[in-house]
Amino acid sequence: GQQVMQIPQYQHVQEGEDFTTYCNSSTTLSNIQWYKQRPGGHPVFLIQLVKSGEVKKQKRLTFQFGEAKKNSSLHITATQTTDVGTYFCAGPTSGGYQKVTFGTGTKLQVIP
Amino acid sequence: DSGVTQTPKHLITATGQRVTLRCSPRSGDLSVYWYQQSLDQGLQFLIHYYNGEERAKGNILERFSAQQFPDLHSELNLSSLELGDSALYFCASSANRDPYGYTFGSGTRLTVV
Numbered sequence: 001g002q003q004v005m006q007i008p009q010y011q012h013v014q015e016g017e018d019f020t021t022y023c024n025s026s027t028t029l030s031n032i033q034w035y036k037q038r039p040g041g042h043p044v045f046l047i048q049l050v051k052s053g054e055v056k057k058q059k060r061l062t063f064q065f066g067e068a069k070k071n072s073s074l075h076i077t078a079t080q081t082t083d084v085g086t087y088f089c090a091g092p093t094s095g096g097y098q099k100v101t102f103g104t105g106t107k108l109q110v111i112p
Numbered sequence: 113d114s115g116v117t118q119t120p121k122h123l124i125t126a127t128g129q130r131v132t133l134r135c136s137p138r139s140g141d142l143s144v145y146w147y148q149q150s151l152d153q154g155l156q157f158l159i160h161y162y163n164g165e166e167r168a169k170g171n172i173l174e175r176f177s178a179q180q181f182p183d184l185h186s187e188l189n190l191s192s193l194e195l196g197d198s199a200l201y202f203c204a205s206s207a208n209r210d211p212y213g214y215t216f217g218s219g220t221r222l223t224v225v
Contacts, residue, residue, distance in 0.1 A: 033213055042114070042202060043155065045213035088155065099168040100145075100214070102155040 002027050002093050004103040012109045019079050021106035023072040023089035030092055032065055032072040033100070038085040079110045115139065118203050118217035126225055130191040133220045135203030137184055142207070143167075144186040145214060146178055149200040161186055193224045 003026040013019050023032065031050045035043040047056055049065035049072065056063045062075040072089055089103040115138035125131055137144050146158040157170035161180035172178075175193075180186040190197060200221050204214035 035214075042216040042218050043204075043214075044114075045215065048213055093168075099157055099160060099170060101157065102147075104154050 002091075002101050004089060004091055004101050006087075006089060006103040006106050008106055009104065010107045010109070012111060013079050015081060015110050015112050016078050019076045019083070019108055021074050021087050021089075021108075023074075023103050025070050025091055027093075028069050030069075032069075033090045034063055034072075034074055035088045035090060035102075036085050037088065037105075041085075043088060076108075079108070081110050081112055084108060084110050114215050114217060116203060116205050116215050116217035118201075118220050120220060121218065122221050122223075124223045124225060125193060127193055127195060129193050129224075130189065131193065131222065133188040133190070133201050133203075133222075135186045135188070135205075135217060137186070137203075137205030138215050140207065141205035141215070142184065143205060144180055144184070145204045145206070146186070146188050147202045147204065149202060149219075151199070155202065158188070190222070195224050198222055198224045 006023050031048055033048045034046040036046055037043045047063050052069050053067045054065045060077045064073045076083055086105045086107045088105045090100045093099045117136040119134045123131055142163045144161045147155040148158055149155050158172045159178045160168040164180050175191050178188045200219045202216050202219045204216045206214050
């Protein structure tokens with residue numbers, strides 16, 4: 001079945017450093033979604049990318065969808081302690097939207 | 113408050129027992145999804161309902177079942193519980209069958225002792 005892997009699994013950064021997480025799917029995705037889960041919290045939807053090569057920005061966060069629509073990345077510029085959490089990418093299974101597979105997640109720790 | 117309500121927030125039960133987790137989706141959302149998250153693990157898709165009908169199944173055990181009622185709330189039933197079923201169970205809802213982002217509830221933490 002479809003697999004969605006993220007690297008790295010964990011990342012510790014000093015506050016102010018940049019951070020990037022990469023998402024790779026075993027199959028082509030019609031779209032990719034990103035979520036953030038704070039410690040002890042629930043996943044919160046951040047953004048959806050649909051077009052090949054699409055880049056979207058939300059303040060210090062930059063999201064990119066690969067040309068082949070099999071990979072994506074999330075880049076955070078100048079991390080802050082409020083960025084702490086686990087970042088998940090998610091994509092629908094091939095052939096339908098009824099099931100979205102979440103990636104393995106990247107847990108970000110920001111050291112003040 | 114995300115608009116998705118899950119009850120109870122915490123549940124402690126013994127092995128072999130049966131529990132029911134409840135989810136009320138965000139107003140207007142017809143789709144309900146159930147996910148399981150074990151400690152420090154990812155989100156494992158269990159099942160999706162749309163307007164009362166089952167639409168997709170993931171790695172849901174035969175001991176688990178779910179349904180969505182006419183008022184769109186959903187229940188996840190877990191029976192013959194085992195220690196390994198201890199996890200966070202999230203419900204999420206979306207507006208239609210083509211998700212444009214899920215809205216998650218705060219989850220039910222199930223502990224099986």
